[in-house]
Amino acid sequence: MERRSFIKKSAAAASLTGMGITSVNALTKTSKTTFSSDPFKMKFAPHLGMFKNHAGTDPIDQINFMADQGFTAFEDNNMMKRDVALQTKIGEALAKRNMTMGVFVIQKGGNLKNTLAAGKQEFIDIFLNGCKNAVEVAKRVNAKWLTVVPGGFQRRLPIGIQDSNVIEALRRGADILQPHGLTMVLEPLSDSPDLYLQRSDQTYMICKAVNNPACKILFDIYHLQKTEGHIIRNIDLTWDEIGYFQIGDNPGRKEPTTGEINYKNIFKHIQNKGFNGVLGMEHGNSIEGKKGELAVINAYRETSNF
Template sequence: MKRRDFFRSGIALGGTAATFSIPTLAKADQIFADKHKFKLKYAPHFGMFKSHAGEDLLDQLKFMSEVGFTALEDNGMMKRSPEMQSKIGDTLAKLDMDMGVFVVDKGGNSQNSLSEGKQEYLDIFLDGCRRAVEVAKRTNAKWMTVVPGNFKRDLPIGIQTANVVEALRRGAEILEPHGLVMVLEPLSDTPDLFLRTSDQTYLICKAVNSSACKILFDVYHMQKNEGHIIRNIDLTWDEIAYFQVGDNPGRKEPTTGEINYKNIFKHLYEKGYRDIVGMEHGNSTAGKEGEEKLINAYAEVDNFSV
């Protein structure tokens, strides 16, 4: 890795004299002396810093820690080998980093829609939940993403909702004894998806009635589907367990679009949220320049007064 080349950069924040600078490494394996102390627990994903850290996943984790990030999320964790999962979990523990969400493999998608009420789809979902327990043990994870799949146009919405609730109750029975939480993510990717809004997800979580079934509130998707971000966070607050972010349009880092993330992050902090904020977006600029820009963007939006 050529992390020693990670340059010293500064950015004026909020029109004040405050700056965020990234010091140069004295040697490649030395952690940053002045890594940023973020107020919230932002979680990058693998590949976000490979221009600085290289292709090795564990080196990428070390780099994330060196610049101040204290968590990781990895949607594809269940597809990695058990050996790699254990290595990632061990490295996270050594770096004092938390593991964020991974996606329950085949936990519900367009080919496996829980809204249809088919036994074969339920069996696939429950098998994914059982395997997710073992992955969580290896990686010290608590949360896992579940998307119920597509809307079924020839079934009444109430029937579909009941099918989803029943499937999630069965999944919760598997996860709850282990202290694990499936977080339901309403999405904006296509109007064919069953789960689309925060209030719909809130209703389902209330119906499932389990500590193992909560909301993943992805600000990017909810900005596209419903807007009123802070109001809807407040309305569904008691069922939210996890946040993800990405600016809109473009789904890149904060400050590249229209969402006022400084206000949103301040609001979460003042409400007492101290769990993970997943960086579920791409880099707006390629290469090392883009990675440095991303870090500075999080320094900027995290620079709110409390």
């Protein structure tokens, strides 16, 4: 091989390796692919289905694939809906691979249903029962954070009354979770104007009023970019009550680098502030199939390269 040709091919291979994903036979145009196994510097948490084209449909195989690519956390919104045997297997797989379990959702009937803002005892009971059931699930998978969406806005009630109803219900929920070392993380959403909880400052106020370490903010960057923007500023303003982050670019709710959010700057800011918790990858893949799964991994390698 001529020296000039060798140098060009070596430079191309080095470029691919530097992106964190190495196409083993890129120069011979085959489809065989391997990945960097270096652990990510932050606890990014994929979810089931995100890498199914590479890992298959079995949940444990998917978790092992995530770990093999350097992911050190995992989240599953639907964990409470899964059977006990699978919950136990997931917990064992995470422990074996030294992965941190991220959030799962406390089941209370849906994001807009059984709203705590209404102050109705039947709704509060559904929520508190969900907290009690979540304790047992959390033990199986070694979870520490549980997502709570308070429900819908009540247009016939003054906002101060709604706030009081939500705060009181969350205090009771926190009293259930705190003795077990669990933290509910409240998620402001952008999905509907009928939701009660939509802004980071509002969530911050509620956490302060609940006044319990078992109640913190789930700062979903995708949702809060849509509702308020100023992501870094609002992270700073609410920092002492943030317990968890979730990720998704806007528009589209896909992986970082596909939209308008400068995730490299945000990740660097979060890490520089000392955050060592989980950042849930609550988004879809912008491209279908294996190519799209590679794009997701590459996006996180790129945006955490600082």
